[in-house]
Amino acid sequence: MSSKLAKIEKRTAYLLILPSVLLVFSIILFPIFSNIWISFKNVELKDLRIPEPRAKKLVKSIKDNPTQIKIIYKLRNSSLTQEITNVKFKDKYPDNIEPISLNNKCQFKSNLLKCELGNWPKKYRENLEIVFQNTNNQEISKKELKSYKPKLSGKSQNILLTYEFTLNNFKKVIKDKAFIDLLSTTFYYTFFGTIGAIIFGILAAQMVNQKFFGRTFMRSVLLFPYVAPVVALAYTWELLLDPTSGTLNNLLINYQIIDGPINLLGQKYVTLNILGFDFKLRLALTTVIIFEIWRYFPLAFLFILARLQAVPKELYEAADVDGANPIQKFLNITLPQILAVISILFMIRFIWNFNKFEDIFLLTGGASGTRTLPINVYQQGFSIGDIGMGSAVSIVIVVFLLIFMFIYFKLLGKRADEN
């Protein structure tokens, strides 16, 4: 009896999870694996269009003979690169209409015109002309004829499904001189974005954890950058930072803090002179990182605040009795309590910043030294149009991601053991 119940339970469970598993498999897992397939192929964006046989139907009346009509089909192969084999043609006609003569490719049977048009090479064009007559010697209505659309079918080779593979994409990725630069930009962006967001998150959480007027409102406000759509925020920032008409530059010039406008998003390097040493700061990248911190510190704030509120008050009271000062309290009580949250946060944010695409894409489009790996996927795949290369870069991202996840779950497992 119990084994039967267990069986029913099992079957129900599979039934309940099946739809989700199927969907996630086909839209997330399958594409990740097909990345591997595509990355070993030489595919370009223009190859993705499946070649189609196309026909345009023109209806022309014949002079002085309203019972007859001429129909011209303008046939063509839509693809400029591939041939279509075994093209079949089908069109429907109203009753009482018949072709006067037909070539041997076509047949007319019970109002249906069927043709076998053979193989079409690339860029192929042909006109098919047929004259029809009304069997009852009545006038033919052009409108009715036009209302039917011809249907064509044909086979073509799908470049994605062939078994031709190449290693060129990966060779190009690794041999590319910019690859090291690409990696260092990505890590620079990821690391400083993550650290900055966490530091500001701790500061904000410390503040909001105290009682003051308007505290709940403050908590909502702090989350605004995180919940608002990235498109709106990125374009607002772009307008604020614009070198000629941007508010920030105009304000700084107005207060005579700077002499001329600074192109914060369009300038790759700026030389800073600190204590006699010249530092080369990557300006556009720094600006993008600041945007990143501005947008994502609320998340760190939320996590850390939740943890801070769970810290027992007695600890602080005991510290007060011992005469500890605020810095000691922070270092010896608060920090150890939130360290676990911070490490998890760091890993998660690191993974997500590593894959961040929208923010940089919208702010700079990857120009002036802000090209990271995800931006490169887009540029290779869609700007240059080399789908295979784009996929190869995606694979590089996935490999890094797997390494990070391994570390993350190792850490998580260790944490679970400790508790």
Add this chain to the structure above:
Amino acid sequence: MKIKNIFTYCFISSLFLFSLICIWKILVTLQGIEITNFNFNKLFIFGIILCAINLLIGKKLNLNIKIILLALLFSIFDYFISTNLPIWYSFGIFLISLFFFNNIKDYDKNFLSKNHSSQKLFFNFLTLFGITLFSFVILFPFYMMLVTSFKTQALLLLNPLDFSINFAQGLPELFKSYFIVFKDYNFGRYMLTSTIVSLGTVIITLIFAIPAAYAVARLNFFGKNFLSTSILIIYLFPAIVLVIPLYTIFSQLGLRNSIEGLLIVYTATTLPVAIYMLQGYFKSIPKELEEAGIIDGQNWLGIIFKIILPLSLPAISSVALYVFMIAWNEFLFSLMFLDRPNTFTLSRAIQFLNVGAETPRQYLMAGSVVVTLPILIIFVYFEKYLVSGLTAGSVKG
């Protein structure tokens, strides 16, 4: 009383006051009023003097009279060193200094002679300072977005720092950018698409996720542990590695430029987090309730609908709001999959506006307000649910 403490107190206080004044001056400048100098030296030194006076008076005077007196002194001083400024500017200065002196009114000689008083002082100011600065930095872009949408290109070229809203021109003229964005740029249609896509994603995700989450939380089956860990792993895979294969597959299936295609992708990408969040909650529902249901002769479906669902409404609403937010804000897939304007979502439409040649910035900002406002209203209104959703699911972003 240590000299060091007095010095830190005066220095930090005056610096804080000065930064408050700076923020106020920036806001006033953006109303088109000409202020070209922060007057750092004079204001800072005068601030130090006033703070010292505050310390000297201590509690000898009624505290309310003391702060009003000090604030008045400060505003009058500011009025004399700056010229040709409207009276509301000085009134603002007065209110700010009132707020400031109200905060330092309790400090006197006794406080400063206590242990760690300079550190405490520092932290108190850091909090105040932080709250003001953080709110300013966060709200400033939103504020600029809003006020830019009320200006015109010509006015902005004339004075790029004048963002004052002229109410005298009448409402139709004021909201002109919004009318144009909706009329000429078809934003009504995009808004409808965005709403349909987001709501559709929420509904389909819930239909898929609730049974799956229930199975993972409650039922025993082979591969359960594997499934629950893979949910988290799958969730960590970013959209950018899916984009190329999905693009190729969708273009061959003819699913690009269709709402259906977008719905499928959004649902699949939000499903793992929805299942992850829901199963956690389902596990917290006492098992006895379900057992009672089984005794009453309910089948699995009955248990889900009659017992689990009513009990987990808060969790379901936070999942729904979170998924809605993700779908509404989503940009990458809509950029990839939509290139015909009649299928655009709001985010994609705004990007199209920006790329399109020479769209005046007030239209761009009006569009941005249109896409931002609904989500902020929803967020503020359902803050409790959304925050719990964010904390549970915010591994993504």
